[in-house]
Amino acid sequence: MLNRSALLLRYKAPAVQWINDADPSPGGSSVTLEEVNSDLTVYLISDEVAESPEEVRRWVKANWRLLFESELEGWYTDPTLWPKLTLKRFDEWFDVECHSTIVDSLGTSIEDDEAED
Numbered sequence: 001m002l003n004r005s006a007l008l009l010r011y012k013a014p015a016v017q018w019i020n021d022a023d024p025s026p027g028g029s030s031v032t033l034e035e036v037n038s039d040l041t042v043y044l045i046s047d048e049v050a051e052s053p054e055e056v057r058r059w060v061k062a063n064w065r066l067l068f069e070s071e072l073e074g075w076y077t078d079p080t081l082w083p084k085l086t087l088k089r090f091d092e093w094f095d096v097e098c099h100s101t102i103v104d105s106l107g108t109s110i111e112d113d114e115a116e117d
Contacts, residue, residue, distance in 0.1 A: 002102040005050030007043040007060075009071060011036045015093035022081045041074065043067065050100040057096075064090045 013033060020030045049059045060067070068090050072082050083089060104110070 002044075002104055003047055004044040004102050005047055006099040006102055007045050007049075007056070008040045008097040008099070009043075009067060009094040010040065010097055012093055012095060015071075018083060018093075019075050022076060024076065024078070024081060041070065044102070045098075047100065050098050053098075056098045060096055061087065067094075 011033060016031060016033045016036050019036065045059060049055050064087050065085060068085050071094070072079075076082070
């Protein structure tokens with residue numbers, strides 16, 4: 001088991017609507033809520049944060065902008081396509097899930113794929 005917890009942002013309909021509306025290449029196929037939520041980014045957070053829903057919310061309130069930017073960047077790297085970022089909009093666009101048990105089933109060392117040698 002790892003000494004981390006997992007935080008996921010599950011997309012809601014308004015976020016998917018933005019993804020489809022902001023597409024700089026009109027005429028492409030639209031994505032669905034199911035498709036968007038089929039492969040989510042996992043954010044590792046400390047075990048202490050995951051101890052209660054109140055602690056998770058406190059952490060999210062302190063980090064919502066970074067989370068929001070990370071998710072938007074995954075769709076469109078041009079910030080001019082992004083909406084105004086507010087905590088209210090973050091809450092309207094995402095459900096926050098926290099999972100406190102992370103099991104490393106491989107047993108090999110964990111490496112940062114983007115780390116410089």
